[in-house]
Every structure is written in structure tokens, then in C-alpha cells.
Amino acid sequence: MSPPADARTATARRIAGLALPALVVLAAEPLYVLVDTAVVGHLGPVPLAAVAIGGTVMSVGVWFGTLMAYGTTGRAARHYGAGDRAAAVAEGVQASWLALGLGTLLALLGMIAAGPLAGVLAGDPETAEAAAGWLRIAVLGAPGLLLAAAGNGWMRGVQDTRRPLWIVLGANVLSAVLCPILVYPAGLGLTGSAIANVTAQTLGGLLFLVMLVRETRELRPIPSIIVRQVVLGRDLLIRGAAFQACFLSATAVAARFGIAAVGAHQIVLQLWFFAALALDAVAIAAQSLVGAALGAGDTEEARDVARRVTRAGGVAAVAFALAAAAGSSVVPTWFTPDPAVHAQAAVIWPWFVALLPVAGVVYALDGVLIGAGDVAYLRTLTVLSALLCFLPAIWLAYAFDLGLGGVWAGLALFTLARFAGLTWRWRSPKWLIVGATR
Incomplete structure (x- = not known):
């Protein structure tokens, strides 16, 4: 039933x-x-x-x-x-x-x-x-x-x-x-x-x-089920490792631009993580609803879930972006009184605000594909986005002394690459595999 x-x-x-x-x-x-x-x-x-x-x-x-x-x-x-x-x-x-x-x-x-x-x-x-x-x-x-x-x-x-x-x-x-x-x-x-x-x-x-x-x-x-869970966890682990490599590299490069730069980067990055935490709640709803729809064999419902959840993630992210834009001159002062850090934060704040709506869609679609069990695709997309977009961009920023703007341009490329790959997958039928197991 x-x-x-x-x-x-x-x-x-x-x-x-x-x-x-x-x-x-x-x-x-x-x-x-x-x-x-x-x-x-x-x-x-x-x-x-x-x-x-x-x-x-x-x-x-x-x-x-x-x-x-x-x-x-x-x-x-x-x-x-x-x-x-x-x-x-x-x-x-x-x-x-x-x-x-x-x-x-x-x-x-x-x-x-x-x-x-x-x-x-x-x-x-x-x-x-x-x-x-x-x-x-x-x-x-x-x-x-x-x-x-x-x-x-x-x-x-x-x-x-x-x-x-x-x-x-x-x-x-x-x-x-x-x-x-x-x-x-x-x-x-x-x-x-x-x-x-x-x-x-x-x-x-x-x-x-x-x-x-x-x-x-x-x-x-039951060893056979545990093995399948380990395989799924392996793909998520590789995906997570790609994220960790990106953020660690970004901090390492930011540190090479000076104390004020790495301080500003840390403040904005932690705010980014806070927004991601909230947006992950929408992704969890997507996992549950998409999995249930595909388990019931209802691909149209799965597509509808994906549309609605993605819209919800985008709206939530826009709200974060508007709040961040309004607080651009105030929020950094909560973390430090140092004017040099405030000046560096002002450099990357527009990147932070502009990327949030895109990130809302990306996190929601992550949840959709995890719910569909399409984790191998997520793994490959994340690793390629890191290797081909994020890491080259930030190390070029270091080589050409582009400052924090260059570091966050790398984050933008990484996010946009994942956005492009996720929306392409979402529009294709390849993730719509029905049944109680995948």
C-alpha cells in the first residue's frame, strides 16, 4: 500500500x-x-x-x-x-x-x-x-x-x-x-x-x-544492503572531499594576501556556510519527497517536486541575499572593529550577495538528485567543477595577485558550473529511475 x-x-x-x-x-x-x-x-x-x-x-x-x-x-x-x-x-x-x-x-x-x-x-x-x-x-x-x-x-x-x-x-x-x-x-x-x-x-x-x-x-x-550503502556513501564522501579541497585552498590563497584579507574571507565564508545550513533544510525536504515519488513510480510527481523545491530554495536564498545586501556595512563590524578587514570584506561582499540566489537553486537540486539516488553524477560533477573551474581560478588569482576578488571569482565559477550541470541533469530524464531501489 x-x-x-x-x-x-x-x-x-x-x-x-x-x-x-x-x-x-x-x-x-x-x-x-x-x-x-x-x-x-x-x-x-x-x-x-x-x-x-x-x-x-x-x-x-x-x-x-x-x-x-x-x-x-x-x-x-x-x-x-x-x-x-x-x-x-x-x-x-x-x-x-x-x-x-x-x-x-x-x-x-x-x-x-x-x-x-x-x-x-x-x-x-x-x-x-x-x-x-x-x-x-x-x-x-x-x-x-x-x-x-x-x-x-x-x-x-x-x-x-x-x-x-x-x-x-x-x-x-x-x-x-x-x-x-x-x-x-x-x-x-x-x-x-x-x-x-x-x-x-x-x-x-x-x-x-x-x-x-x-x-x-x-x-x-544484512551485508548486501550495508555494501550498497557504503557504495553510496563513497560517492558522497568523494563529493564532500572536493568541497573541502576547494574551501581549504581558498583560505590558503586568501592568507597569502595578508591578515586583513584572510580575516575578511573567513567572515564571509562563515556567513556562506550559515546560509548553506539553512538551505540544506530545503534539500532534505527534496530528498524525502523525490525519493517517495520515485519509489511510488510517479515520475511526473518527482518532476513537480523538483520544480517546487527548487523554487522554494531559490526564494529562500533571495531572502538571504536581500538581508546580506542590506547589512553590507554593518554585519562585518559584528565580527571585528578592524577597518582593514571591513575594506576587504567590501571587496567580496557583492560576490557573496550575487551568488546566494544561484546557490539556493544548486542546494535544492543537490537534494533532488540525492533523493533520486543519482549520487554518482553529483560526485563527478562536483569533482570536475573543482578541478576545472575553482582550483585553477583561485591559484591564478594568487599568481596574478588578483586579491580576494579573484578568490571569490573562483567560487563563482565553481557554483555556476555546478548550477549548469545540475539544471541540465534536472531537465533530462536520466535521474527519473522509478522503483523501491536504484
Whole structure:
């Protein structure tokens, strides 16, 4: 039996009903990191630097979690659209086994490599020692972190974004309360911050497991499904690595234009990431709705979902662009009083504003193709856009001393190349493969 028709119909209310809870879930972890940073920051510069270094290492786990959630959503949504909720939940079971195995491996590697990693990343032995101590505890949360990601994935696939919202909020609020208590009254200092992190991540993972057990008693691992999920995750991983290479290279080139330039670049890039976070919520709605439509064998509905979700992403991005344009002279002052940084930010602000509407469409179409399981195409498009457009442009900017404008011209080329490739794919029938699996 197929799910209700409104489970596949991309009305504005339906898109908002999926996107808004997803947005809160996406924002919960960064907001908690800000709270954690503020609490630890009052211990002094060494603990603050230690958390910054340890958090950078832990972001690898967050990255793996995002890939796992996205891959699971599309596969579960296809089964759900085909009327087979049990098979959709089964995707969550196999994703949870994968999460548990990968999370345990990351925890073991993190404990073994904490000292060497902190030594490489830290600027002095005292900071390295503090970061390694924090990291040895914090990595114990990796299994819970990835279990929560797998849980988010299958629950989004069956279009349940409300229970994940309460699980993630509850775990992070508990940790936000626990962190200052453990750090100060309990006298644990930096160790208290790590324990609070592990508590939130482990609790979140366990709660998602409880939801899974309530849905099914078929909890045995099925290697064939896990292998297919790994292949899908591999393509998403390569795609993500291309993004990381681009942004790291951009920062490296910006740093060669001076302190003010790299400061301005960091401010605008973080604002870009913030906008991407919000626009990713629309992409998550696209994954769920497109997967359900194709699972039900309804290509016309899938096309309609793609049109509506893309329009929603574009409208949201235009709103961000208008707000950014209005705040061009004010927003940089929130981050620094340095007039040299403000002057550099003014150079790249027009690029930032102009690219946002294009990015809104790009992120929405990313969600459409992930929901359709067309991840191999996304992988290839992203890698080619990085190699042929972004990286040559920014290194030419360095060679010819074009400044931050040249760096952001490279970002523009990268975004426009992805826009062209995604719209071409969207207009073709190649992504419209129906059925419960792809």
C-alpha cells in the first residue's frame, strides 16, 4: 500500500513541514558548539585553543554522519514511496549497524592518534597536551554521533522530522546545561566539556536506537544492503572531499594576501556556510519527497517536486541575499572593529550577495538528485567543477595577485558550473529511475 498522496506532494506546507524541523536539527549542533566554546573560553586561552583543535578533529565524525544521513534518506524514501515502510525502516537498521561499526573504529583511532594529531595541529606543547586529553574523551561519542545520523536518515525517509527534532534538541539542551556544571562547580575543567559532548552524542544515538526498536524486531545485519550503502556513501564522501579541497585552498590563497584579507574571507565564508545550513533544510525536504515519488513510480510527481523545491530554495536564498545586501556595512563590524578587514570584506561582499540566489537553486537540486539516488553524477560533477573551474581560478588569482576578488571569482565559477550541470541533469530524464531501489 502506498503512503498518503500528501507524502509525495510538494505543497508549500509540506515542504515547510519537512524543512523547518530539519533546519532546527541542523542548527542544534553548531549552536551547542558555540555554547561549549563560550563556557571553555572563560577557562583561559589554552583550553579554548584545545577545544578548537579537538573540535576540528571531531568535525570529521560530523562529516561522516552527514553523509550517512543523506544516503539513508534517499534509500528509505524510495521504499516508503513504494508503500513498504518496513523496508524503509530496514534501511535504518543496516545504516545503524554501519554507524556502530564506523563509529567504534573512529573512536579507537581517535584515542590512539589523539596525541600525534594534537601535536601536529597545536602551536605549542601545552595546547597539544590539553587538546589530546579533551579528544581522548570526546571521541567516545563517535558511535552515538553516527547512530543519530543514521536515525535521522531513515526517519527523514519516512517523512518523520518531528521526533528527530525532539531527540536532537533534548540531547543538546541537556549537554548545554551539563557543560557549565561539569566545567565549573564540579571542577572538571576541560574534561567536563568533553564529558558533556559524549553525553549528548551517546544519549542521542541511544534514543534513535529506541525509535528503531519500536518500529521493528528485524535487527540482524544484512551485508548486501550495508555494501550498497557504503557504495553510496563513497560517492558522497568523494563529493564532500572536493568541497573541502576547494574551501581549504581558498583560505590558503586568501592568507597569502595578508591578515586583513584572510580575516575578511573567513567572515564571509562563515556567513556562506550559515546560509548553506539553512538551505540544506530545503534539500532534505527534496530528498524525502523525490525519493517517495520515485519509489511510488510517479515520475511526473518527482518532476513537480523538483520544480517546487527548487523554487522554494531559490526564494529562500533571495531572502538571504536581500538581508546580506542590506547589512553590507554593518554585519562585518559584528565580527571585528578592524577597518582593514571591513575594506576587504567590501571587496567580496557583492560576490557573496550575487551568488546566494544561484546557490539556493544548486542546494535544492543537490537534494533532488540525492533523493533520486543519482549520487554518482553529483560526485563527478562536483569533482570536475573543482578541478576545472575553482582550483585553477583561485591559484591564478594568487599568481596574478588578483586579491580576494579573484578568490571569490573562483567560487563563482565553481557554483555556476555546478548550477549548469545540475539544471541540465534536472531537465533530462536520466535521474527519473522509478522503483523501491536504484
